[in-house]
Amino acid sequence: MDMKRHYYEDVQLFTSGVIVFWFGAFIVFLALFPFVVKNYYVYVANYMAINVIVVIGLNLLVGYTGQISLGHAGFFAIGAYGTVVLMSKASFPFIVALPAAALVAALFGFLLGLPALRLEGPYLAIATLGFGLTITQIIGRIEFFGGRQGLHTPELTIGPWHLDTDIDFYYLLITLTVLLAVAARNLIKTRVGRAFIAIRDADIAAETMGVNLVMYKTLAFAVSAFYAGIAGGLYAFVLRFIEPEIFTLLMSIMFLAMVIVGGLGSIMGSIAGACLLSWMDLQLRNILSIPYVGLWLEALSQSYFSITGISNIQYIVFGLILVLIMLFEPLGIFGIWIRTKKYWKTWPF
Amino acid sequence: MLDFMQMIASGIAVGSTYALMGIAMVIIYKTSEVPNFAQGEMALISSFFAFMLLDQYGLPYHLAFAAALIFSILLGFFLEFSILRRAKEPNVLGLIVITIGIEMILLGLVSWKFGADPKSMPFPISPWESFAIGNVFVSQLEMLTLVVALIIMVILFVFLRYSKLGVAMKATQQNHIAARIMGIRTNRIMMITWGISSFVGCVAGLLIAPTTMQPFMMWDPLLKGFAAAVMGGMTSLPGAVVAAYLLGIIENLFGGYVSIEFKSAVAFAIIVLVLCIKPSGLFARHYIKKV
Numbered sequence: 001m002d003m004k005r006h007y008y009e010d011v012q013l014f015t016s017g018v019i020v021f022w023f024g025a026f027i028v029f030l031a032l033f034p035f036v037v038k039n040y041y042v043y044v045a046n047y048m049a050i051n052v053i054v055v056i057g058l059n060l061l062v063g064y065t066g067q068i069s070l071g072h073a074g075f076f077a078i079g080a081y082g083t084v085v086l087m088s089k090a091s092f093p094f095i096v097a098l099p100a101a102a103l104v105a106a107l108f109g110f111l112l113g114l115p116a117l118r119l120e121g122p123y124l125a126i127a128t129l130g131f132g133l134t135i136t137q138i139i140g141r142i143e144f145f146g147g148r149q150g151l152h153t154p155e156l157t158i159g160p161w162h163l164d165t166d167i168d169f170y171y172l173l174i175t176l177t178v179l180l181a182v183a184a185r186n187l188i189k190t191r192v193g194r195a196f197i198a199i200r201d202a203d204i205a206a207e208t209m210g211v212n213l214v215m216y217k218t219l220a221f222a223v224s225a226f227y228a229g230i231a232g233g234l235y236a237f238v239l240r241f242i243e244p245e246i247f248t249l250l251m252s253i254m255f256l257a258m259v260i261v262g263g264l265g266s267i268m269g270s271i272a273g274a275c276l277l278s279w280m281d282l283q284l285r286n287i288l289s290i291p292y293v294g295l296w297l298e299a300l301s302q303s304y305f306s307i308t309g310i311s312n313i314q315y316i317v318f319g320l321i322l323v324l325i326m327l328f329e330p331l332g333i334f335g336i337w338i339r340t341k342k343y344w345k346t347w348p349f
Numbered sequence: 350m351l352d353f354m355q356m357i358a359s360g361i362a363v364g365s366t367y368a369l370m371g372i373a374m375v376i377i378y379k380t381s382e383v384p385n386f387a388q389g390e391m392a393l394i395s396s397f398f399a400f401m402l403l404d405q406y407g408l409p410y411h412l413a414f415a416a417a418l419i420f421s422i423l424l425g426f427f428l429e430f431s432i433l434r435r436a437k438e439p440n441v442l443g444l445i446v447i448t449i450g451i452e453m454i455l456l457g458l459v460s461w462k463f464g465a466d467p468k469s470m471p472f473p474i475s476p477w478e479s480f481a482i483g484n485v486f487v488s489q490l491e492m493l494t495l496v497v498a499l500i501i502m503v504i505l506f507v508f509l510r511y512s513k514l515g516v517a518m519k520a521t522q523q524n525h526i527a528a529r530i531m532g533i534r535t536n537r538i539m540m541i542t543w544g545i546s547s548f549v550g551c552v553a554g555l556l557i558a559p560t561t562m563q564p565f566m567m568w569d570p571l572l573k574g575f576a577a578a579v580m581g582g583m584t585s586l587p588g589a590v591v592a593a594y595l596l597g598i599i600e601n602l603f604g605g606y607v608s609i610e611f612k613s614a615v616a617f618a619i620i621v622l623v624l625c626i627k628p629s630g631l632f633a634r635h636y637i638k639k640v
Contacts, residue, residue, distance in 0.1 A: 062442065066442075068441070068442055068445065070445075114625075115621055115624060115625045118624070118625065118628040119624055119628055120441075121384070121441040122378070122384035122441065122445070122575075122579060122583060123579055123583075123624055123628065123629070123630075125384060125445055126575055126576055126579045126620060127620065127621050127624055129572070129617075130572075130576065130616075130617025130618075130620055130621060131617070131621070133572070133614070133617060134614040134617050134618065137611065137613065137614040138611070138614060141610045141611065249568070253449055253453070256446065256449075257446075257449075260446050264442075301461070304462075305461045305462045306461065306462060306463060306464050308464040308465075308466075309460045309461040309462065309463065309464040309465060310461065312456075312457045312460035312461045312465070312564075313457060313461055314457070315453045315454070315456050315457030315460070316453070316454050316457035316458060316461070317457075318450075318453055319449075319450045319451065319452065319453030319454035319455075319456075319457060320450070320454060321450070322446050322447070322449060322450030322453065323432060323447055323450035323451060323454070325446075326436060326439065326443050326446050326447045326450065327432070327435050327436055327447070330439070330443060
């Protein structure tokens with residue numbers, strides 16, 4: 001039943017009517033979401049949507065092309081600073097500034113992709129990590145970019161509309177997220193996506209089959225950086241204020257963690273992983289207010305640990321998640337989903 | 350000229366801690382091909398263990414430091430046995446993710462227990478009193494760091510080259526199935542490797558702790574040590590050491606003559622440049638993958 005008989009079946013965006021139905025239902029849900037929940041949850045949804053964009057982009061690089069990046073906070077920062085600077089200093093409209101900043105990020109992605117052509121494994125990890133750290137250091141030292149004080153994000157206007165509440169911004173953000181997610185899925189189904197996957201599975205074999213490694217590896221970096229740049233530009237409007245200390249190595253690690261938790265090489269997995277970890281991130285920031293567990297942790301902290309450091313439990317939680325996922329379910333949420341599906345399909349057996 | 354010598358001297362002093370961290374990473378990478386991002390936090394938790402013994406239980410220095418070193422070895426054993434060995438055929442990305450996970454757990458534990466504010470580590474030698482060699486001022490702690498680093502390097506070099514265990518480690522690295530057939534217990538070798546590496550990291554941590562003591566103190570030495578290890582080729586101990594001292598010196602010279610602000614960014618620029626020219630580091634033979 002999963003057999004493909006025609007090339008078109010391999011490249012089509014929706015493989016069955018059921019998927020079209022669920023996709024439509026999901027879109028309706030997203031459209032109605034702000035009307036039924038409190039304002040805080042709209043903010044949470046915005047935060048999630050931004051992470052979803054970055055994580056989809058990072059998954060194109062890590063999950064589909066098989067490269068490692070520990071520097072995505074750098075691209076994220078370029079997007080955020082690019083958008084804000086273009087809007088406030090060069091008075092570009094938002095519609096132009098956001099893609100322009102993302103293209104700058106993509107250019108940096110292309111440049112980082114060049115040394116990455118010759119590097120793999122730990123070498124690539126340290127090179128991308130160094131890039132991420134260097135970018136924020138440089139931005140933090142240049143007065144034009146606000147230096148250590150940071151920059152205030154200007155008002156967000158698109159044509160005649162003023163987007164000044166979380167709900168207005170939510171619609172912009174969700175539209176972009178859905179578009180970018182569909183675009184990523186589409187990309188994977190094309191010639192380019194197949195080249196990415198071939199490079200991941202065996203780069204030398206791919207090269208002998210005629211895949212241009214130079215072009216597709218740098219392209220993967222550029223596309224991934226473009227996604228991070230868009231997300232960064234939007235993140236500036238969620239925070240309304242940006243400073244270099246936001247874009248740390250820890251942020252790059254969190255992006256990678258979201259990819260891993262969601263599942264390598266899966267767009268749906270990326271969405272799930274990004275939503276889950278962003279939700280946990282926001283919840284763990286005020287850990288004491290979680291019912292039952294909060295009280296128990298408070299008692300534990302007072303007797304064995306310190307109460308001032310209790311917010312650092314989030315590191316332990318995320319670290320445990322990373323280790324356990326890698327040990328027991330290397331494909332993350334996507335892997336669990338695949339297994340459940342298989343189980344029910346063949347059920348009594 | 351005086352400034353120049355002074356910068357070289359401080360570069361060498363900083364380079365010693367980078368070198369220790371770099372060596373610790375190389376030892377693990379050589380035997381098990383794990384790029385160990387948790388190295389810094391393993392050293393961190395051991396140093397805070399020493400701090401706790403000194404500060405809360407009032408142990409004398411030699412006991413506390415010895416306990417911390419033993420703790421670090423046991424920690425290395427434990428991490429290898431309980432986590433790394435359980436990973437089934439992981440790829441490089443998987444190993445990086447696992448070690449980052451361990452790093453975050455250890456970091457969380459330390460900062461939960463001790464809070465994020467800086468502490469002052471009691472230490473037998475003052476980190477601020479310095480003496481002059483010619484016209485160059487070197488603090489006592491810097492001198493101690495350099496001497497300890499050199500002693501550890503020599504011991505490790507001799508140990509890895511001439512002892513039975515060192516040869517077994519090399520065999521495990523080259524072909525662990527063949528090593529196993531020859532009667533080497535590769536699992537045990539891995540554990541010992543992690544123990545040794547954790548020990549070296551702990552020494553670095555104890556030497557860094559008197560100047561800065563807070564949960565993020567090991568990030569910079571770890572990243573620079575890792576950078577040096579990568580620059581030296583990831584599998585070569587002398588390579589990592591030379592690269593670490595080079596990094597320390599270049600960083601200080603750059604800070605002194607060009608711009609103090611971009612001092613720590615320059616290390617990574619150098620790494621990227623070196624890797625562009627020699628993709629597997631300065632001191633490793635280029636390994637070509639056969640299909």
